[in-house]
Amino acid sequence: MKTPKTKYFLWLIVAIFAVTILLPLLMLIFEALFTETNFAFDNFLTIFQGEVLKSIANSLIISLSTGLLSVIIGTGLAFILTKIKLPLKNILRLILLLPLFLPPYITSVAWTDFWLFAGFPKSFIYGIPSVIFILTTVYIPLSAFIISGSLENVSASIEEAGEMMSSYKTVFFKIILPLIRPALFSSFILIFILSVSEFAVPSYLSVNVFTTEIFTQFTAFYNYSSAIAHALVLTLICFIIIFPGKHYLLQTPFVSFGKKSHKIKYYSAEKPFIYFLVYLTYIILFVFLPVMMLIIQSTEGSNFALMQSIKQLLPAFSDTFLLTISSAVFITILGLIFALLRNKILDYILLFTFAVPAVVTGIALIKFYNTPALNFIYGTSAVIIFAFISRFIFISEKIIATGLEQIPPSYLEAASVMGASPFYSFKKILLPLTSEALFTAFFTAIIFSIGELSAVIMVYPPGISLLSVRIFTLSANAPQNMVSAMCLTALLFTLIIIFIMLIIKNTVFKKQWKQS
Amino acid sequence: METIIEFKNCTKSFGKNTVLNDISFKIKKDTGIVSVLGKSGSGKTTLLRLLAGLEIPEKGEIFINGKTVCKNGKNIIPPHKRNIGFIFQDLALFPHFTVFENIAFGLKLKKQSDYKNTVNEILKKFEIYSLKNNYPNQLSGGQQQLVALARSLVPEPEILLTDEPTANLDVKLKKKIEELLNDIVKQNNIIILSVTHDHKDAIKQSSEILMLNKGKIAFFGTSDEIIHTKNISVTEFLEI
Ligand SMILES: Nc1ncnc2c1ncn2[C@@H]1O[C@H](COP(=O)(O)OP(=O)(O)OP(=O)(O)O)[C@@H](O)[C@H]1O
Ligand SMILES: [Mg+2]
Numbered sequence: 001m002k003t004p005k006t007k008y009f010l011w012l013i014v015a016i017f018a019v020t021i022l023l024p025l026l027m028l029i030f031e032a033l034f035t036e037t038n039f040a041f042d043n044f045l046t047i048f049q050g051e052v053l054k055s056i057a058n059s060l061i062i063s064l065s066t067g068l069l070s071v072i073i074g075t076g077l078a079f080i081l082t083k084i085k086l087p088l089k090n091i092l093r094l095i096l097l098l099p100l101f102l103p104p105y106i107t108s109v110a111w112t113d114f115w116l117f118a119g120f121p122k123s124f125i126y127g128i129p130s131v132i133f134i135l136t137t138v139y140i141p142l143s144a145f146i147i148s149g150s151l152e153n154v155s156a157s158i159e160e161a162g163e164m165m166s167s168y169k170t171v172f173f174k175i176i177l178p179l180i181r182p183a184l185f186s187s188f189i190l191i192f193i194l195s196v197s198e199f200a201v202p203s204y205l206s207v208n209v210f211t212t213e214i215f216t217q218f219t220a221f222y223n224y225s226s227a228i229a230h231a232l233v234l235t236l237i238c239f240i241i242i243f244p245g246k247h248y249l250l251q252t253p254f255v256s257f258g259k260k261s262h263k264i265k266y267y268s269a270e271k272p273f274i275y276f277l278v279y280l281t282y283i284i285l286f287v288f289l290p291v292m293m294l295i296i297q298s299t300e301g302s303n304f305a306l307m308q309s310i311k312q313l314l315p316a317f318s319d320t321f322l323l324t325i326s327s328a329v330f331i332t333i334l335g336l337i338f339a340l341l342r343n344k345i346l347d348y349i350l351l352f353t354f355a356v357p358a359v360v361t362g363i364a365l366i367k368f369y370n371t372p373a374l375n376f377i378y379g380t381s382a383v384i385i386f387a388f389i390s391r392f393i394f395i396s397e398k399i400i401a402t403g404l405e406q407i408p409p410s411y412l413e414a415a416s417v418m419g420a421s422p423f424y425s426f427k428k429i430l431l432p433l434t435s436e437a438l439f440t441a442f443f444t445a446i447i448f449s450i451g452e453l454s455a456v457i458m459v460y461p462p463g464i465s466l467l468s469v470r471i472f473t474l475s476a477n478a479p480q481n482m483v484s485a486m487c488l489t490a491l492l493f494t495l496i497i498i499f500i501m502l503i504i505k506n507t508v509f510k511k512q513w514k515q516s
Numbered sequence: 517m518e519t520i521i522e523f524k525n526c527t528k529s530f531g532k533n534t535v536l537n538d539i540s541f542k543i544k545k546d547t548g549i550v551s552v553l554g555k556s557g558s559g560k561t562t563l564l565r566l567l568a569g570l571e572i573p574e575k576g577e578i579f580i581n582g583k584t585v586c587k588n589g590k591n592i593i594p595p596h597k598r599n600i601g602f603i604f605q606d607l608a609l610f611p612h613f614t615v616f617e618n619i620a621f622g623l624k625l626k627k628q629s630d631y632k633n634t635v636n637e638i639l640k641k642f643e644i645y646s647l648k649n650n651y652p653n654q655l656s657g658g659q660q661q662l663v664a665l666a667r668s669l670v671p672e673p674e675i676l677l678t679d680e681p682t683a684n685l686d687v688k689l690k691k692k693i694e695e696l697l698n699d700i701v702k703q704n705n706i707i708i709l710s711v712t713h714d715h716k717d718a719i720k721q722s723s724e725i726l727m728l729n730k731g732k733i734a735f736f737g738t739s740d741e742i743i744h745t746k747n748i749s750v751t752e753f754l755e756i
Contacts, residue, residue: 408606408608410604410605410606410608411608411610413568413570413595413602413604413608414602414604414608414610415610415621416570416594416595416596417568417569417570417595417596417598417600417601417602417668418596418601418621418622418625418667418668418671419596419597419622419625419626419671420596420621420625421596424625428621429610432612433611433612
């Protein structure tokens with residue numbers, strides 16, 4: 001793919017990305033910094049006062065604790081999953097991931113249902129600890145997944161060589177931990193960014209955080225410049241937190257694909273069923289319990305809540321389906337192009353778009369496209385697609401780049417020596433060998449997009465109905481059983497999509513060479 | 517006899533590390549097997565990659581059949597037009613293709629219509645016909661090496677480059693591959709440049725030997741000559 005012509009073409013696409021998605025973000029930041037200097041300066045002063053200061057503190061407390069807790073618990077689960085021989089391992093792994101596939105607002109409704117049902121005090125339910133708890137249950141799978149991938153990359157021979165010389169404790173702290181440190185850091189930062197951006201959970205639990213503050217400034221008071229000033233502060237906070245760990249974030253593979261060339265060291269635990277029980281308890285508590293609660297709550301009182309909610313949400317299904325799928329197609333193609341270009345600056349640009357909190361992305365897109373000249377875009381679902389791309393292209397590109405890196409250069413060299421043109425090698429070698437990564441990137445983009453609320457709630461045009469937005473707006477005035485029923489419906493919708501994707505994976509991507 | 521391969525004042529560096537420093541040599545068309553010897557890191561693989569066009573020397577010129585294939589840091593003829601077969605150190609079998617598909621890859625590109633027969637013939641000759649529908653990860657190390665050899669031979673290259681094709685093999689399989697290579701040289705008039713660590717074998721098998729040391733050619737001549745050489749760095753390396 002290195003002929004000059006294709007290269008120009010790829011860079012042209014990068015340029016289109018830069019103009020449609022990067023430029024709005026940059027313009028917002030520059031505007032806040034320079035154009036409205038005086039105005040913004042006043043706004044900055046008001047930001048660091050009373051309530052607002054408290055919302056910043058809340059945001060930080062929530063996202064730092066969520067990051068820390070998710071990484072600690074995720075490491076434990078990852079260890080059990082990769083290093084100890086357990087029955088039903090693959091199924092356990094899939095179920096563990098489930099909470100991540102569910103939009104966070106569904107999880108928060110489910111847990112609130114449970115707490116109300118179990119008679120917890122309202123002061124607990126509608127408070128910071130419960131937001132941390134819910135976000136942690138959502139993001140534990142993410143850290144467990146990344147960390148277990150990195151544990152799989154530690155070869156048995158390294159561990160065994162260490163064990164010949166010292167105790168297992170030393171091996172763990174001196175060999176394993178340093179090797180998985182990048183994964184620990186990058187999952188922490190990833191989760192931090194995702195939870196700082198999180199809007200639905202704190203808003204549902206009436207906790208005032210920075211994102212809800214910006215949202216209120218923007219939608220209730222129509223105070224653009226105050227919202228923008230807030231947005232800038234939040235963005236800066238994110239950048240400051242990310243900065244020390246940016247290398248880890250760029251270098252850690254988020255997923256590990258295919259067969260490993262080395263063996264993984266397994267430990268035969270004395271009592272493996274204890275670990276199995278730990279796992280099972282985790283899954284029952286954090287996966288089945290909330291789902292059960294949704295089911296119980298939505299059948300409470302009238303039996304019609306579920307039917308009614310399906311009816312209410314029906315128009316949202318097709319829009320959500322079409323928009324998330326088409327965004328995922330764009331995200332995957334762009335991700336492949338960016339991964340093929342392997343450019344450092346491009347890496348940082350993608351990290352930047354990801355690090356900008358979702359509400360800020362929303363405001364940036366509105367400010368940029370809601371102008372007479374560009375209104376033809378603003379009024380359409382294109383803005384939603386831009387929002388999804390901006391939010392999730394970083395993650396998808398990382399997944400695809402990881403897949404590409406795992407193809408030894410000698411494959412392409414062998415093909416080229418045998419007479420294959422660059423395009424032929426791309427089609428016959430590179431593309432089939434990255435298909436798993438492409439599929440994973442596509443799948444991830446769909447799942448994250450279905451759950452996205454913070455950015456799209458700002459930009460969705462009239463006439464377009466998205467599942468997350470619709471549930472969020474309807475739930476403001478709906479009785480609890482109706483809210484639960486809507487969430488159950490959304491859950492079913494997500495599960496059906498996951499199911500379809502898995503079927504597609506097993507039929508289209510059937511790979512005999514992976515087996516054996 | 518005509519010259520098939522010529523290196524003229526070629527220099528190749530990676531950063532500050534000059535791996536091959538101003539080397540020149542010629543190989544004639546009927547030479548047969550040329551063994552490339554040298555310590556680990558002496559540039560053996562790099563030499564083969566230069567000839568294949570996968571690396572470009574920053575100085576000097578390389579000729580194949582009298583035609584300039586690269587000159588002054590530019591590839592003039594790209595790898596896929598040089599008619600060279602290459603067996604890589606890691607074999608580079610395509611994991612998503614079967615044995616048959618791997619071997620057919622180069623032939624299909626040449627738009628040969630009866631490629632199936634050609635592939636089946638070589639599978640039988642190499643005694644791996646029963647494995648034709650297996651994927652590379654279902655083969656033993658030795659079987660993989662046979663497939664890699666078959667794959668690089670079917671397009672009938674004029675030059676075959678092998679990077680330690682018989683490393684890690686048991687004696688029997690090693691003999692078999694050596695015999696196959698000898699047959700091929702006799703029948704097809706092909707030049708084999710073979711990197712190896714086993715210099716005793718190299719002296720026995722090959723008609724010429726090229727030895728690299730510290731970026732220079734320490735020795736280039738026939739196996740008879742290398743046994744009787746007085747060059748100390750060569751005798752030290754060979755331990756004779
Ligand atoms: N792509 C590269 N980038 C930087 N340095 C390289 C690269 N390829 C090779 N080298 C360096 O060039 C030198 C020669 O490498 P080469 O692989 O040709 O050695 P070799 O003789 O084949 O060794 P071995 O017998 O161990 O395979 C080594 O010092 C190596 O570190
Ligand atoms: Mg080598």
